[in-house]
Every structure is written in C-alpha cells, then in structure tokens.
Amino acid sequence: MPFGDFSGSGFCGNAAAVGQLRRLIASGGMNRAVLLAGPRGVGKTTLAILAGLALNCQAPPAPGDFCGHCPSCAQLDPAWRDLPGMIAAALAFREQQAKTRAKDAAPLVLAVHPRISIYPPDGDFLTLPQARLLSERLQGKTAAGEFTTVILPGFDQARWMVQNALLKTLEEPPPRTCLLPLARNPMELLPTVRSRALQVSLGPVPEAELVAWLERQPLEPPVGGWKVIARLAQGSPGLAVSEDWAAYRELREQALALLAAGLNPGDPRSLFELTARLFPPGRAGKEKLESLTEILYSLLQDILYVTAGRAAAIRNWDCRAELAALASRLSPRHLSRAIAEADQMAAAAQRNAQRGLALEAWALRLSRGSSAAWA
Ligand SMILES: [Zn+2]
Incomplete structure (x- = not known):
C-alpha cells in the first residue's frame, strides 16, 4: 500500500x-x-x-x-x-x-x-x-x-x-x-x-510516473494534456498542481517575443515596445522580472538541447517549433554568450529600478550576435 x-x-x-x-x-x-x-x-x-x-x-x-x-x-x-x-x-x-x-x-x-x-x-x-x-x-x-x-x-x-x-x-x-x-x-x-x-x-519524479499520478487527481486536464505540464514542472508534483501555468505561458510568450526581437537587429523598435509593455516605467516589477529571467534561462537551455539534438530533454515541449526556429538563428557560441550575458542582466536588473532597461540592453546585445562583440 x-x-x-x-x-x-x-x-x-x-x-x-x-x-x-x-x-x-x-x-x-x-x-x-x-x-x-x-x-x-x-x-x-x-x-x-x-x-x-x-x-x-x-x-x-x-x-x-x-x-x-x-x-x-x-x-x-x-x-x-x-x-x-x-x-x-x-x-x-x-x-x-x-x-x-x-x-x-x-x-x-x-x-x-x-x-x-x-x-x-x-x-x-x-x-x-x-x-x-x-x-x-x-x-x-x-x-x-x-x-x-x-x-x-x-x-x-x-x-x-x-x-x-x-x-x-x-x-x-x-x-x-x-x-x-x-x-x-x-x-x-x-x-x-x-x-x-x-x-x-x-x-524529481520520472515523467511517466508523474503523468500517471496527475491523471488520478481530481483536476481538470490542462490545455495540451498533463504530459506538457509534467515536462514544465520538471518532475515536481507540487509545482505541477500549484503553479499558475496560464500565467507562465503568457509570460513565456513575451520571453519568446523578446528573443525573436533581440535576433532582429534591423528593427529595435519592436524590442523597445515589448520591454515598455512588460515593465512600464515607475512600476517595481521585481517578481515579474525574476519569473521572466527564469523563463528566459529555461528557453535558452532548451535551445541548447535543440542544437545538441537532445529533443527528449526539452522542458518547454509545447513550443518546440518556436525553439527550433530560434535555434536555427543562434550559433552555439552566440548562445553560450547569451546565457552568460543573461546572468549579468539578471544581476543588473536586481539593482536597477529601471528593470526594462537591463532587459533591453541584454536583448540589444543579443542582436549583435554576428558582430565582434559576441565573437
Ligand atoms: Zn490512523
């Protein structure tokens, strides 16, 4: 028993x-x-x-x-x-x-x-x-x-x-x-x-075991099924049932848009609009930035998995098509640099009340991927 x-x-x-x-x-x-x-x-x-x-x-x-x-x-x-x-x-x-x-x-x-x-x-x-x-x-x-x-x-x-x-x-x-x-x-x-x-x-609980357990819970199955949630929760049953996954997905949409905008050097305007929407001037937004940073890390990590051909390890399984598209535009070197820079961005944003600025600066540097700054 x-x-x-x-x-x-x-x-x-x-x-x-x-x-x-x-x-x-x-x-x-x-x-x-x-x-x-x-x-x-x-x-x-x-x-x-x-x-x-x-x-x-x-x-x-x-x-x-x-x-x-x-x-x-x-x-x-x-x-x-x-x-x-x-x-x-x-x-x-x-x-x-x-x-x-x-x-x-x-x-x-x-x-x-x-x-x-x-x-x-x-x-x-x-x-x-x-x-x-x-x-x-x-x-x-x-x-x-x-x-x-x-x-x-x-x-x-x-x-x-x-x-x-x-x-x-x-x-x-x-x-x-x-x-x-x-x-x-x-x-x-x-x-x-x-x-x-x-x-x-x-x-962490193995995925199949977690999915089987989630299916036995008196809960409404989520959009896309429990497998997607089990992946996102990384083997944590508590996280799988308590996290606000709708909010997570919404913020992840923004993070994906930010990455895409950062990789589009010709048009920084969309990037500025995006960060201004995410972090209106004068609002604190510390927790939001922490969540966003965490999501950015997990997306960058997933892009690494895509690049390495390790699809089974992808956490954000439900947006693997977007991840593959981003991966095709980032060289492995560029990517590892982006992750390192994200550490600095997170630290700077912790100190700086103007959180949008730190994010913006990071995405702008991302756009210089092919230039000497990233080489
Ligand atoms: Zn008893």
Whole structure:
C-alpha cells in the first residue's frame, strides 16, 4: 500500500525515500532529526506531514503507514493541502493582533494536527524568535502513545545563527519527538546540522510516473494534456498542481517575443515596445522580472538541447517549433554568450529600478550576435 493512500492518490514518486521513512517509523527510529532533501515542489513538506500522521496513527494498515480515519488521523486539518493559504491566514491574523515587532511578539507557527507543527520561513527565513518558541514548546512532555513532529521548511535558508540555536535540539530531540528540517540544498546547511540529521533524499519524479499520478487527481486536464505540464514542472508534483501555468505561458510568450526581437537587429523598435509593455516605467516589477529571467534561462537551455539534438530533454515541449526556429538563428557560441550575458542582466536588473532597461540592453546585445562583440 503506498504511503498516504487514504487520499485515493497516494504520495507521488520517491518510493525509496518513502520506504526508508516507513521502516524508521515501524522500527521506532524516528526520535531524532531527519533531514528531507530535494528540489522545490517534490513533496518534502507533504512527506513530513504524512510521517507525522503515521507516527500517531492508532490503526496502521501496514508497518510504518497510517490509516487516515482513526481518531488521530481524523485530527489532520484539511487545510494542510493549502499551506500557502494557511500561512497567509496566520500572517493576516497576526497583522491584526500585533502592530509592532510582530515577528518577535508572535513567531509564525502552523499546527496541521495537534501533534504536527510547521515553522515556515517568516519572511525570507526562519527567525530566532521562531527557533526560541520551538525550543520552549518542546520542553512540554509528549504523552505516551503520542509523537510530536516538528517540520522546518527551507531550513537551508535559515541563518547560521538560527541553525546553531537549534543544534542541541536537533542532536537530541526530547523523547517521542522528531524534527524534520527540509532543504533544497543540504550543502548550504551548517556542517554540524548535516552531521546530526539522518538524510533522506527525494529526487524529481520520472515523467511517466508523474503523468500517471496527475491523471488520478481530481483536476481538470490542462490545455495540451498533463504530459506538457509534467515536462514544465520538471518532475515536481507540487509545482505541477500549484503553479499558475496560464500565467507562465503568457509570460513565456513575451520571453519568446523578446528573443525573436533581440535576433532582429534591423528593427529595435519592436524590442523597445515589448520591454515598455512588460515593465512600464515607475512600476517595481521585481517578481515579474525574476519569473521572466527564469523563463528566459529555461528557453535558452532548451535551445541548447535543440542544437545538441537532445529533443527528449526539452522542458518547454509545447513550443518546440518556436525553439527550433530560434535555434536555427543562434550559433552555439552566440548562445553560450547569451546565457552568460543573461546572468549579468539578471544581476543588473536586481539593482536597477529601471528593470526594462537591463532587459533591453541584454536583448540589444543579443542582436549583435554576428558582430565582434559576441565573437
Ligand atoms: Zn490512523
């Protein structure tokens, strides 16, 4: 029986990691820190919550699993499937309650179950008041027959001071307590944190497996089918179901137009019009630029795949015809230069309020592909 089958669809992919956790749960080996490592949207938080559920299940159907309907499992807050929504609600509530120094006065913590709590980044990362609150709460004893689960998303982003503050707790959690730090890049954790936690790694879910899982979800199939979305999500089920793919495609249209305009040296006007539309003067647009830059990178990467004859690796599969057309106009040397220049463009645009300008300058340089500047 797959972990989490009570929802009808089960946990998506990463059978080895799931098996490793189930064996730990069944053998009583979870009174420790377990680091879940893996890319964005691959299911680290979901798996951590399901582990917390299994640790408290009163009628596990299989060793290390959970039933989904015993008195303990029934206490899981249905809102757990929308954690961003839960976080937004908690922050809005805090905003009403505490006007000053809110982060210190009311550290952000979510309870998805009486015995499962999540300390998500408050702003960009976990704060010291959150770490203090966590240590404080763990002083309380966990009753016999119950297990406390603490989930720390994005722990690799936490400042070292904050990681350090939790070192002792990570090394030796109180009885019947499991700490689950989550990390995209475990190498960014303090080495002392890494050495104290048992690492369970999750990887991208293979395309066929992800498509099969998506087809079992109670969701409307997207335009072009789930295969296209599975490709775009790069093996991340969370991303596949939560990303606004319509908005992604809209922005990607602009990115493709920008590339095409950049490759059309005779007519810079269309380029200026495009950047002015994307970034009207006086608007901040930082997030939009970050998304656009990410899309530009993925398109350039795809063009590299087209050039190298590796069609199977193309991420933006649904616009492979446009990619092939662009590839025919960019030499491999020109292309690698365009990618390097995109790094500079992204950095410049981060600093510069006039984001359209940085983009424009980059596209203009693209148009000089055949000239000495790119040689
Ligand atoms: Zn149960």
